Amino acid sequence: MTNHFGDMEANSKVILFIGANSAVANPVGGMKHALRARDRNNAKIVVVDPVFTRTAAKADMFIRIRPGTDIAFVYGMLHLIFKNGWEDKEVIKNQSYGIDEIRQEAKHWTPEEVANVTGCKEEELISFTRLFATTKPATLCWALGITQHSVGSSNTRILSILQLVLGNMGKPGGGCNIIRGHDNVQGSTDMGNLADTLPMYYGLADSAWKHYCKGWGVDFDEFVKRFAVSTKEKRDKVGEKVKGTNFNEYFYHDPKNPEDRNWRNEKGYSLAKWWQGVLKEENTFSSGNLRVLWVQGTGITSMAHTTKIQEAVDKLDMLVVAEPFLNEVAILSDRKDGIYVLPVCTQFESEGYVTATNRSAQWRTQVIKPIYESKEDQEVMFLFAKKFGFYDELVKGMMLDVVDGEIKQVKNEFVWPDDATDEIARVGQSIGNVGRTAKRLKRHQENWHNFDPVTLMGRGPVESEYYGLPWPCWDKEHPGSPILYDITIPYEKGGMGFRNRFGLEHNGVSQLADESVTLAGAKIKGGYPQITKDNIEKVLGITLTEEEKTKIGSSWSMDYSGTILKKCREFGITPYGNARARAIVWEFPDPIPKHREPLHSPRWDLVEKYPTYDDQERNFRVASKFISEQTEKDWSKEFPTVMSSLRLVNLSGAGMIERTSKYLASITPEMFAHVNPKLAANYGIEDGAMMWIHAPQGTKIKVKCIYSESVTPDRICLPYNFAGVMQGVDLSSRYPEGTKPYTIGESSNTVTNYGFDIITQISEYNAGLCRLERA
Structure with a gap:
């Protein structure tokens, strides 16, 4: 945002x-x-x-x-x-x-x-x-x-x-x-809860790992021994070339030795297709099958292809669910052992901060202590780390700080979550997180009434700061940046140009902003590159001291000494540069966006004109079908109706929390689909009657038909907030005593069509095909 x-x-x-x-x-x-x-x-x-x-x-x-x-x-x-x-x-x-x-x-x-x-x-x-x-x-x-x-x-x-x-x-x-969609989705992506990035959007290259190892107080050479490691020379000598996951890199591996890989530098399995790591139905790239699934803080039944998740759960050695309410992935399987449910706390029993959709942070104080035998999320993680022998490494970063421009241990105990917040601020330089310390965020919580809800600007004790210090918040004096890329205000008030991320030129064209584009109040006129150790003296026209040269990091996003941020503040410039926004992403399959028909298109006449991508050999450790799926046949002949998902205001995500409230559940007591009356008439389905929805992958769900003019006769829409019924089979008996929600129903994701984004591998929830049948 x-x-x-x-x-x-x-x-x-x-x-x-x-x-x-x-x-x-x-x-x-x-x-x-x-x-x-x-x-x-x-x-x-x-x-x-x-x-x-x-x-x-x-x-x-x-x-x-x-x-x-x-x-x-x-x-x-x-x-x-x-x-x-x-x-x-x-x-x-x-x-x-x-x-x-x-x-x-x-x-x-x-x-x-x-x-x-x-x-x-x-x-x-x-x-x-x-x-x-x-x-x-x-x-x-x-x-x-x-x-x-x-x-x-x-x-x-x-x-x-x-x-x-x-x-x-x-x-x-x-x-x-x-x-x-939720109060901390932005925060969870900031923290790297994805399979292709480290926290704060650092990549998976060794330079990023070294940055974190330094921030964690961990020796990099010892750290990498946790991964299967091979040298590039060995890969070049014996390996075969396999297209990489970001479309401009190639990885080498010995086909006779799948362990011979630098796994730390590659994406893991995505949330959308983790089950392929178990089922191996498509070509996968890993050292073995996934054997354990740990679910904590995500509604995995809101993921697509529920039947595949069910098959994978059946084959896992162990499933662990750590949630305050039962995550319904636990009842997909009828297995009698190997499933563990850990009762972790709600947010009211925890403390810390979340980051909202506008990049503002909000501190939340613990309301009550954990009740019964439940534990806070971090306590579960600490116990896990102790069990497997890396607890000291996990918590060490919270006892470090920058002293005289260098990372040093400053204490022997940590205070949760304050020291964790300060650690995140210290290492999260890539998004400008340095200024978002626990002390500042707590002060914002205490003075929430002193912020204008429209401008976010504070007054009194929080004068000239924006609520929640929306990143980038470059240093501990920075007010935060409520609007990105505004060149009309100075750096110290949240101003910035476009980021220089993709080199200085492309096809002979400078990627820096024109000389006429100058950040208000900046001493450097026009465009300039991101600031690094190698160019800072030239760009700023300064000479660093020998001590500064010794302590400075390689770039603005990896400089624990604070030297680059300090110099940029003096010159009124943004450390990430002042560049041009590129419309061409030359690393992507489509350098500029192109319309491509959905994999299951209702317009067979347009498939040839606007085809999808070639099949993807490898992304997130697994192959994916595109053109072969799209052109296997004219899917619309057998499945003529377009299917999209919708949200319900009383439920969110998989609905596993809200459906345990009898009041919220009573608003939508059963799973349904909105169907145009003309479409329903074609199949003899009455308003309020039950019907089957069939999908191209051979799956089906049984839901109530609700007549609605909100959809045209060529499409239906249905919520994705239900679980507990699988292809007409009631799974009520599988809920542990006292955990069954007030309402259950078919998951729409059982009939989500096969299809994934070419870059992120998110599922194609909103452009599938189906066929209706009267139940």
Whole structure:
């Protein structure tokens, strides 16, 4: 999220919700701010969605498109923007790279072709584009309806490019507002709870591991012995070349010795396809089968392909569930042993901070001590570490600090969660986390009443600080950055240009911002590279002392001494550079976003014209099908109905917590699907009757049919918040005594079609096909 909801309320003149239903999805507060923007600014609200949602009911304009065609729709907007000269020519000239290629692709997407592919009306596209492009500032919001596609990564890119082209990035009331589903989703991604990154978005290269080892007080050479290690020379000599996971690297391994790999430098299994590490149905790359699944803090039954998860659980040696409420992955299998349920605490029995969707942190004080035999999450982890012999290494980082520019041990005991928070601040330089210490966050909690809820600006004891210190918060004097990429305000007030991440030039074109683009108050004019040990003296025109040269880190994101941050503050510049925003990602299969039909497309005539990707040899340690799945047959002949997911305001995620409340459960007491009456009539299904939904993978679910005009006769939508029934079989008997929710039902993910994003491997939840049958 580049901006925040308060900024949208105060400044936005047009608000686009695309793939987002903020009126019912967490956090619902986003809708409140949009409605206030209408009252304050006469802002227009537009919803682009396959379904007429509750957000659409409050909109000034609703445009219905076919699931999986967002890129085509946005290119239709760009076609009109370039044709009418509505683009921000100065931003394109001075702060961007690759827009010419976007312009060329947009020529193809005439209103006629967009209407053909997306199903929207030409006049809707033209009218909305004129409104969005000519009204300043305009913002857009997206959520899982954008990301959960085989082209999800391209979806997010094209929306960012749209805002770049219109000059809405880095502007109050503009930007891209990505709505996170829970109160700490942003925090969990910041902390690297993914299979392809270390915390704070450090990669998996040894330079990142060395940075963390230094911050943890651990010897790197000893640390790497935990992994299967081989030398590059040996791999080059005996290995075969296998395409890597980020599309521009190649890894070498000896096919006769699968252990001969540098596993620390590679992605693990993703949450979407972890079960392939057990079932091995597709080509996998690992040293053996996954044998244990540990579930803690995630609703794994909200993952796609529930039947595959069920098969994998049956084959695991052990399943551990550490949750305050029973995670229903524990009842998928009928096995009698090898499943352990650990009662961890709720958030009310814990303390620490969460990071909200706008990058602001919020400290939460423990309300009550853990009750009964339950333990806090970290206590479970500490016990685990003690059992397996690495407890001292796990906690050592909390007893370190920077002293005279060097990491040193300063205490022999730690205080949880204060010292953990300070450790995270100390090592999280890559997102500018250094200033978000426990002391500052606690002070914000104590003075929440002294912050303006719209501007986030504080007063009194928190004067000139933004609530929650939204990152980047570069140092302990920095106020936080509520709006990313705003060059009109100084560094010390949260200003910055675009980050220099991709080299100094590409195809002979400088990747640094034009000399006319200077951060307010900066002593360095125009664009400049990210600051490193090797270039700091040249870029800043200074001479470091010998002591500074000895202690300084290799770059701004790996400098524990604080030298780079200190010098950048003196010069009023952002340590990550001042560059151009690139529209071309040359490492990706699609350097610029392209419309590609969903793997299971209802338009066989468009599959040949807009095919998906070639099959993926390897990503997250497993192969994935794309074109072979899409072209196996015309899936729409047997499965003619499009299927999308929806959210329920009374349930969230897998619903495993909310369905244990009889009051919340009573609002939606059983699983259902919204079906257009015309579609239901074709199958003889009455309103309120039970029906089967069949999917291309041979799975099915039995749910109630609810007549609804919110969907057209070619599609249905259904919630993903239920579990406890599997393909018509009631699993109630498998719940431990006292843990069964007040309501159970089929999981929609049982019929989620096969399909994954080419980059992130998120499942294609929102563009599958199905067939209905009267039960």
